[in-house]
Amino acid sequence: MAAILGAVAGFFLARRSMMSYMKKNPPISEEMMRSMMTSMGQKPSQKKLNQMMAQMKAQAAQADKK
Template sequence: MLYGVLGLLIGLVIGFFAARYFFKKNLRKNPPINEKMIRAMFMEMGRKPNETQIKRIMKSINDQYK
């Protein structure tokens, strides 16, 4: 009985960290937002974005996934 509970706890901890790792890896490869979407959002707000603003926003988004 003790081995079953211990094995379950160890499996949960390993599963949590493995899922977290793969989720972050997937977000780095396929970000939910890209530069084209940022440009479209700026245009909807009536602003013309410059490349510096777009790069800064993309950097801040990418920094969150590290």
């Protein structure tokens, strides 16, 4: 019984820590966005990169609320 409770508690603890890690360190950085835009033939400006990163953070925050 204790093993089952430990496994369940461990799962939720690991899930919570992973979600906070992903929030602090998003999987896509500005450098990755810049290289993607360059490969698509666009010349990325810093303003456009900042807008895209802000949109991604807003979407992630909205997804967390659900």
